Amino acid sequence: MDSTSKLKQVFADSLGLxxxxxxxxxxxxxxxxxxxxxxMSLVAAIDDTFSITLSTDDVINLSSxxxxxxxxxxxxxxx
Amino acid sequence: MIEDLFGYPPFSLKAAQKKPLFLEALTAVTxxxxxxxxxxxxxxxxxxxxxxxxxxxxxxxxxxxxFKTNKLTSVNxxxxxxxxxxxxxxxxxxxxxxxxxxxxxxxxxxxxxxxQDFIGKERLPTIFVDTKAVFKDKESFSARGxxxxxxxxxxxxxxxxxDEDMNMDIExxxxxxxxxxxxxxxxxxxxxxxxxxxxxxxxxxxIKLDLSNAIxxxxxxxxxxxxxxxxxxxxxxxxxxxLSIKHVYNFYGMAEQVGSVFMECEEGNFHTSxxxxxxxxxxxxWQILPxxxxxxxEILSVLPHSYPGHILLTEDFGTIMGEDTCPCGRYGxxxxxxxxxxxxxxxxxxxxxxV
Numbered sequence: 001m002d003s004t005s006k007l008k009q010v011f012a013d014s015l016g017l018x019x020x021x022x023x024x025x026x027x028x029x030x031x032x033x034x035x036x037x038x039x040m041s042l043v044a045a046i047d048d049t050f051s052i053t054l055s056t057d058d059v060i061n062l063s064s065x066x067x068x069x070x071x072x073x074x075x076x077x078x079x
Numbered sequence: 080m081i082e083d084l085f086g087y088p089p090f091s092l093k094a095a096q097k098k099p100l101f102l103e104a105l106t107a108v109t110x111x112x113x114x115x116x117x118x119x120x121x122x123x124x125x126x127x128x129x130x131x132x133x134x135x136x137x138x139x140x141x142x143x144x145x146f147k148t149n150k151l152t153s154v155n156x157x158x159x160x161x162x163x164x165x166x167x168x169x170x171x172x173x174x175x176x177x178x179x180x181x182x183x184x185x186x187x188x189x190x191x192x193x194x195q196d197f198i199g200k201e202r203l204p205t206i207f208v209d210t211k212a213v214f215k216d217k218e219s220f221s222a223r224g225x226x227x228x229x230x231x232x233x234x235x236x237x238x239x240x241x242d243e244d245m246n247m248d249i250e251x252x253x254x255x256x257x258x259x260x261x262x263x264x265x266x267x268x269x270x271x272x273x274x275x276x277x278x279x280x281x282x283x284x285x286i287k288l289d290l291s292n293a294i295x296x297x298x299x300x301x302x303x304x305x306x307x308x309x310x311x312x313x314x315x316x317x318x319x320x321x322l323s324i325k326h327v328y329n330f331y332g333m334a335e336q337v338g339s340v341f342m343e344c345e346e347g348n349f350h351t352s353x354x355x356x357x358x359x360x361x362x363x364x365w366q367i368l369p370x371x372x373x374x375x376x377e378i379l380s381v382l383p384h385s386y387p388g389h390i391l392l393t394e395d396f397g398t399i400m401g402e403d404t405c406p407c408g409r410y411g412x413x414x415x416x417x418x419x420x421x422x423x424x425x426x427x428x429x430x431x432x433x434v
Contacts, residue, residue, distance in 0.1 A: 024364050025203070029160055038232045047235060056191050058200055059232050060424045078274075 003079050006076055011065060014042040016038065024066040067075050081185070081381050082423060085418050089192045090409035094402055097411070098102045100354060102135065102145055104381040109138060112387040113288045115153035119387040125129055138369050143335050143391045148175035152178045154313065155387045162219045165334035174335055179385035186338030186382055189354045190229045198233065198294050204259045205234030206252070206293075208268025208277055212242040214286070223269055224336035226298065229337070230267040240268075246274055249286070249433035254285050255289045256368055263292050269299035270329065274309065278317055291323040298340070302419065311347070316349050331416055339380040341414075346406050348413035353382045357412055359399055360392070362420070370399045373417060 008022045009018075015033045026044075028034055043059050046052075046068070052075045054062070062068050069079050081104045086265075092100070113120045113129055119141075123129050126139035145151065152159065158179040164175040178186075213224035218310065220228070231237060240247055258370070264344035268277070273295065281288070295318065306432050311329065318324045331349045341349040351357050358367055359374040368374040376397040383389045396417040405413040 029183070032217075035084055035230055036187075036219055036279070037217065040228070044237075053202055056195060056200060056233050059202070060191055070286060076260070 003072070003077050004069070006049060007046075007060040007065075007068060007079075009043065011068075014038060021051045022065055024064070024069075026065040027054065030054045046072070052077075080104055084353045084381065085188060088355050089189075089354070090197055090411055092353055093410050097353060101353070101381070102133075102346060104129050104138075104172050105135060105138065105356075105379060106132060108119060108383070109380060110388045111232050112153045112389065116151055116230075116387045118149065118151055119153070122371070136358060137377060138379075138390050140390045140392045141172075141387065143174075143333065143393050146176060146386075146388065149171045150175065150177070151388075152177045152246055152386055159385065161217075163222065163225055163334050163337065164219060170266055174339075176388065177386050180381060182384045182386070185384070187229060187232060189338040189382055191232055192264055193340060193342060193352050193354075194296065196313060197364075198296070199264060201295070202233055202235045203229065203263050204236045204255070205218075205238065205265040205267060206255060207231075208241070208266065208272045209239060209389040210243055210245060217383050217414065222337075223298075225337050226269065226417070227267065227332065230265070232295065234267075240273075244268050246281060249284070252288070253286075256290055260289055261291065263294065264290075266290070266293050266295040266324070268295075268297055269270060270297045270301065270305045270314075271299060273318075274304055274314060278321060278362070282321055288322045291325060293322075293324050294326040294328070295324050296328045296330065298332055305418070306354040333378075333379075333389055333393070336378055336380045336383065338382045339341065341378075344407035344409060344413070348400055348405050348407070349416065350405070350407075350409050351414050352383060353411075357399065357414055359397060370401055373398045375420065376414075376416065387416040396420055 003042065008019055011022045012062065015038050016066045017033050043054060047054060058071045062071055073079065084104060087269050113123050123139045127137060132138055149255045160180055160183060161178050163176040163178060180231060207227050209223060209227050213221060213227055236249055240252060242248065248355045315327045318327060329343040330340040339352060339355040341351060343349050349386040358377040360377055361368050362375050373396055376393045376394060376395045379390050381389065399412055402412045403410045
């Protein structure tokens with residue numbers, strides 16, 4: 001599975017949303033499903049899936065699906 | 080403006096540099112609340128001339144209890160993403176604080192800036208001396224829930240010490256302590272819960288742990304502990320003895336001003352950051368008291384956007400010890416908190432500043 005599909009799956013599982021709703025403009029706090037509690041699960045799942053530890057600043061800046069991709073490239077994940 | 084303050088390390092500004100920046104941000108926040116919260120506007124205009132505010136001392140201050148009796152918001156109802164309810168002492172009505180996306184994001188970011196100065200930038204394995212049940216209701220949080228959620232940002236591999244019925248997961252705790260004994264880790268909890276579970280229960284069960292790499296951050300008031308004759312020094316000494324915890328940081332904060340918390344430094348002083356300020360007022364006439372004199376604590380924060388809680392008169396007595404000169408090296412005002420004002424003395428303040 002390529003990184004984009006992998007990340008989409010992580011988002012869908014953590015937020016409890018169908019895959020087709022995971023698009024670049026999906027934003028934090030824009031849907032009830034992506035609230036601050038779901039955000040914690042999402043961050044934990046990203047850490048696990050890509051075997052990384054996001055920094056505190058990146059946890060805060062992870063405010064959309066597009067932002068997540070951008071952040072992950074810093075950790076060597078290619079999209 | 081407010082966003083500019085995030086560009087500075089939280090304890091890096093001396094008075095002369097901070098003053099104009101903070102005043103500008105505070106003025107903008109105050110104008111926003113005057114324009115968007117009719118009740119606040121009425122109050123502010125009765126209090127002062129809001130177009131002519133030149134010093135933080137002149138800004139109108141609301142008694143913190145006003146959120147118990149009034150629903151005060153400065154945004155449309157549809158913008159509210161969560162409601163924060165203060166724990167409220169037994170028998171008292173809790174405060175309700177309405178948060179929008181902007182306020183919530185500012186709170187998370189400010190808390191991160193402040194706490195990182197004490198624990199570093201890495202996310203650390205974290206023990207919460209609490210239960211996941213604090214998140215049960217997704218729209219409405221307690222102060223405890225907000226605290227746990229805020230600190231979850233700094234944490235990874237979160238471990239909740241308590242189950243829904245407040246029973247301790249001893250096995251999980253021992254596992255955590257073993258797994259992370261050689262790396263920095265974080266413990267977060269409310270002061271009384273930390274004392275009750277991490278110290279008293281473990282001592283009663285005769286369990287000694289090596290948590291020497293742990294940094295404990297706690298908050299929530301000392302009322303119940305003072306009744307048991309436990310002060311800050313006793314608290315630290317016992318946790319060190321039983322669990323080898325060397326780094327313990329208390330912070331002063333409240334549900335009505337989440338995010339811009341006042342962390343206690345290694346010298347035992349609480350610190351203002353670039354996001355906050357503190358004033359001490361004389362309970363007899365509300366005049367500003369000089370450093371070194373005890374009075375009622377007024378707290379100022381530039382973070383609240385969705386509710387007019389940016390300048391609050393607390394129910395606590397405290398003393399400013401100095402500004403920019405704390406031996407810990409952090410700039411800003413530093414202060415001590417003496418405790419709650421006895422109930423009878425409170426009447427004056429709500430009379431004076433009732434909305």
